[in-house]
């Protein structure tokens with residue numbers, strides 16, 4: 001009887017001792033740690049009937065954070081926050097609620113189908129020779145699950161599956177969408193490789209508020225919907241679950257706004273990739289691997305980011321300088337060569353989009369935007385890479401109606417017909433229309449008529465500017481034609497006089 005009651009108690013004590021030991025060993029010299037570990041394990045195995053499973057944050061040589069670790073973290077945040085005594089808090093979805101998780105070196109007890117289990121959260125700090133004021137970058141965090149060996153089947157067969165399932169559901173509930181941007185590579189040091197920094201993504205853009213042709217809008221929404229629910233389809237056809245979009249059009253036509261609307265529609269994170277801060281293709285690959293599923297990777301103004309118009313152009317350099325640089329390159333080691341010689345190249349970017357590495361993870365949209373689609377290399381935008389090309393153009397009357405409804409709560413008005421006719425012959429960007437309707441109605445609280453009249457005035461001005469442009473162009477063409485005919489007459493005279501043979 002006494003044995004029966006004292007064993008579990010002893011088990012708990014040993015589990016706590018083991019937990020304490022994990023804390024202490026972080027500070028022991030490596031040799032001593034190994035020595036003690038070997039012998040204590042041998043002794044403990046005789047009378048310690050407990051099994052431990054560890055879940056590392058970064059395991060083996062993997063670049064990315066372990067999914068098991070993050071799922072367990074979410075699970076523990078919900079199930080143990082009322083029992084753990086040392087907690088960490090962070091804001092959750094919509095910045096409105098707090099998500100509380102176990103702090104480091106904290107332990108909680110759980111019961112599952114009448115069985116007792118222990119979770120502990122630990123970290124290992126590598127012995128470092130340097131003293132730093134900043135928190136250690138190389139901390140290795142992990143969770144440990146301890147249970148009696150007689151419960152092994154229950155834990156393996158049902159408890160772990162239960163933790164994963166619950167953890168994923170909780171993660172979705174608490175998920176706060178993020179907007180990431182890539183750090184310069186000098187900040188990537190350490191085990192955790194902080195390649196990306198993020199802020200909370202809370203952009204109010206939606207498809208309903210986007211001013212564009214309704215049919216085109218519907219088509220894009222359908223496409224996104226099919227992609228989001230397309231896991232089985234992509235598996236069936238044997239393709240990685242990703243899709244490329246190319247958004248092109250003049251400035252102020254809503255490319256960036258559409259990306260935000262897409263992210264809100266799909267409930268995805270956004271990775272805004274600044275290519276000019278990426279040193280070479282290897283860095284690009286690392287950045288890609290560090291992105292999570294359910295995300296949109298965006299490269300804005302792709303034509304400005306890099307020279308991607310075909311083969312990389314070589315800078316015109318004097319021959320001696322080129323030779324001197326070649327000599328310098330030969331003296332560099334492999335890694336240095338990458339740093340110096342490498343830049344992100346077209347082939348690197350293509351690899352990033354549809355090479356072998358792009359298949360890791362899934363559910364990713366890759367979006368490029370440009371103002372000059374004609375400047376891009378066809379290899380970059382061929383179908384399969386950029387599956388859907390979307391042109392965002394000047395504001396149509398349909399687009400204007402969306403603005404009128406959103407900005408002025410107006411479905412129809414006698415001035416609409418005039419605006420419709422003017423929009424058919426004049427180019428005005430949605431950004432200009434928005435600005436006309438917004439500043440007037442929001443800042444000065446003016447009535448609807450004056451807002452519409454201001455828009456008509458802007459359209460008039462745009463039309464006049466276009467007419468001047470056209471006039472200039474035709475004048476130039478006329479002048480060039482006249483010059484040509486003068487040249488031809490001179491040539492003919494030359495023939496006639498025998499000066500030209």
Ligand SMILES: Nc1ncnc2c1ncn2[C@@H]1O[C@H](COP(=O)(O)OP(=O)(O)OP(=O)(O)O)[C@@H](O)[C@H]1O
Nearest residue numbers: 209210211250251252253254255256257430431434
């Ligand atoms: N189609 C649109 N629907 C609603 N608002 C729009 C639209 N196009 C532009 N706007 C408004 O104009 C502003 C500028 O648009 P946005 O930044 O999306 O343009 P862009 O095409 O990305 O321009 P750029 O090529 O210069 O990056 C936005 O803040 C938005 O309010």
Ligand SMILES: [Mg+2]
Nearest residue numbers: 255256257300
């Ligand atoms: Mg933009």
